[in-house]
Amino acid sequence: MPAEVASAVSDPVGGPISVGGRLLATRYFLAPLAGYTHLAFRRALRELGGLGLATTDLVHATQLVEQKRQSLELIATDASDRPLTVQIFSGVTEHMVAAARWLQDRGYEAIDLNMGCPMAKVNGMGGGARLLCDADNACRLVETVVGSVAIPVTVKMRLGWDRDSISAPYLAARFEAAGIAAVTIHGRTRAQGFSGEVDREGIQAVADAVQAIPVVANGDVRSPDDALQMRRETGCDAVAIGRGAMLDPWIFRKLSDLEAGRPVREPTTDEQTGFLQRHFELMWEQHAERSCTLFRKFAAWYGARLGIPEDLELRLRMFQSMTEFGEILAEIGQRHGERRSPVATALVKVPNGPVERW
Ligand SMILES: Cc1cc2nc3c(=O)[nH]c(=O)nc-3n(C[C@H](O)[C@H](O)[C@H](O)COP(=O)(O)O)c2cc1C
Structure with missing residues (x-):
């Protein structure tokens, strides 16, 4: 018999959510983890239930349009892999537009613009979190991509480049005015990398800054209770879970069960x-x-x-x-169960060392 898992908290508003005209069955999404959240993992996860939306790993906009093998593999999908958003990155507006159009022409349903990646090779070309440093340029990019396609465009970003330049609330409001359908906010700065605590007040500031679009909170959610607490503390509309989904693929099913008032159980x-x-x-x-x-x-x-x-x-x-x-x-x-240590041998690897050298 499966073990019952106690839930210590009551639920914030649950149920479906509309993002850019797409009705998503739950408010719990898979955050992209390059190298992990590929088609097979997404499909296996969806079969467990409760996943509202998945996003592909970040895809280099130019290499996608050039149909490089690696990029085509990253956007590989099938009918069971829905709803799906493709995430693209570049620092060059025209390249983002070309990739967005290319995806739309091939039937993809939504596009996410990466403004959170901290890696030097992405930031060096003006992409990822580097876009947070020049608001006018970022807004121009968003406005141009939104104006170039009919499918919904979303943005995933960090709080800012570092703690002295927290730009996310300001940018989220401007991106909303430019027509994005939702914003996902990872509650860390680029300078923090993956260290330190997720700043839930920072996420709340983004939720407060927008008028109507859904805000998706992200960072360090490892359990259903973490997800509900994130929602309660930040006022966000949905939660994106990355590493927590790798460590517990049943986290989405558990959240659905919690919301529906069903007993939450561990997998057999x-x-x-x-x-x-x-x-x-x-x-x-x-x-x-x-x-x-x-x-x-x-x-x-x-x-x-x-x-x-x-x-x-x-x-x-x-x-x-x-x-x-x-x-x-x-x-x-x-x-099964003979294992001596309950600790994972190696958790999902994150870049380490001084962030300037990533
Ligand atoms: C190995 C790894 C790969 C990642 N790849 C991406 C990516 O392709 N696109 C993106 O927007 N974020 C990426 N992220 C960031 C995650 O989506 C997420 O914002 C971050 O891990 C915090 O959420 P979590 O604690 O739920 O994992 C990556 C993170 C890790 C650890």
């Missing part, structure tokens, strides 16, 4: 191994043999979450074939 052992199998199967559909190496980076965090004994986790990081994967899975089924 069979559900846990079933998820592992399903994720790999879906990866295989897209990448065939390459899945064996692509799957390795997931083993470390699946290990703790899914109660996989350490020696089997190690084998999950080295297997070479579908047959070998099946053998490991069968053994996990028999020895």
Whole structure:
């Protein structure tokens, strides 16, 4: 029998939410995590229930229009992978416009503009969080992209470049006037990288700054209670969950159950191994043999979450074939729970060291 999970908090407003004319079934979204939130992971996650919206990893606008293989892989999708937003990045307005049009022409339903990425190679070309530093340029970019496509355009950004230049509330209001459909705000500055606490007051300031568009709060939500608390404290309309969804793929289902007044439960052992199998199967559909190496980076965090004994986790990081994967899975089924440490071997890696050197 699944274990019941106690919920200590009452719910803020739940139910569906409309973003740019799209009705999303829940207010809990998947935040993009480049290298992780690919098609197979999104599909496996959606099958568990409760996910309102997923966004692709960030895609280089120019390379997309040039149809580079890596970019096409990032936007790979199918009918079960809905609703989906494609996130693009560049510092050059014309490149963003070209990518947005290219996506619209191919039937994609919504576009998100990245204004949060802290990485030097993205900031160096004027993209990601660098856009937060020049409000007029950022507004021109947003206005031009919005004016160039009929599908909804959203923005995901940080609070500002550093704590002396908190620009998000001002920019969110101007972006709303320029016609964006929603804004996602990660409650850290670029200078913070992924360290320090998420500034919920900073997120609230963004929620207060806009008139009508939904504000999606993001950062460090690891449990259903974290998500509800984020909503209560910031007044945001929805929450985007990144690393928390990797550590607990059932977080969206739990939130739906909470909102519907259903008992919230942990996944059974069979559900846990079933998820592992399903994720790999879906990866295989897209990448065939390459899945064996692509799957390795997931083993470390699946290990703790899914109660996989350490020696089997190690084998999950080295297997070479579908047959070998099946053998490991069968053994996990028999020895589930033997794991000694509840701590993930390696959590989702974030860049570290001084942010100036990223
Ligand atoms: C490995 C990794 C990759 C990320 N890739 C993206 C990305 O492609 N686009 C984006 O907007 N944010 C990206 N982010 C930021 C997350 O979407 C999110 O804003 C951040 O991790 C905080 O939320 P969380 O604590 O729920 O993960 C990435 C973060 C990590 C750790």
